[in-house]
Amino acid sequence: xxxxxxxxxxxxxxxxxxxxxxxxxxxxxxxxxxxxxxxxxxxxxxxxxxxxxxxxxxxxxxxxxxxxxxxxxxxxxxxxxxxxxxxxxxxxxxxxxxxxxxxxxxxxxxxxxxxxxxxx
Numbered sequence: 001x002x003x004x005x006x007x008x009x010x011x012x013x014x015x016x017x018x019x020x021x022x023x024x025x026x027x028x029x030x031x032x033x034x035x036x037x038x039x040x041x042x043x044x045x046x047x048x049x050x051x052x053x054x055x056x057x058x059x060x061x062x063x064x065x066x067x068x069x070x071x072x073x074x075x076x077x078x079x080x081x082x083x084x085x086x087x088x089x090x091x092x093x094x095x096x097x098x099x100x101x102x103x104x105x106x107x108x109x110x111x112x113x114x115x116x117x118x119x120x
Contacts, residue, residue: 021115022054022059022115023059023062023117024049024052025052026049026116026118027045027048027049028047028120029047029120030097031066032046032047033045033065033066033119034065035062035063037052037062038061039056040054040055040057040059060079061080061082062117063077066087066095067095068092069094070091080108080110082106083105083106083108084106087102098120102120103119104117104119105118
């Protein structure tokens with residue numbers, strides 16, 4: 001009976017999946033952006049590298065907000081199911097960026113894998 005019980009406990013543990021992951025935001029612009037990260041909350045992505053560790057849920061997308069030259073707040077969203085997005089075709093960001101528009105690029109192998117977001 002003991003062996004059966006232990007096997008049942010080990011078997012149940014096999015169904016638990018890791019949800020902890022890390023998001024590294026690499027901001028190649030000279031601007032700081034407010035970003036809403038799924039299951040995490042808001043973070044500020046300053047120029048350079050910002051690292052976020054999951055708080056128990058999968059990090060799977062990011063919503064970035066920026067002010068355009070007309071004073072309107074705009075949003076860009078990128079994540080595991082939509083890895084690339086940009087602001088091309090909208091008014092330029094108020095903070096000057098190299099091409100006049102912002103591009104987000106998200107790389108992540110699975111929902112529970114570490115992810116990288118590049119802003120350029």
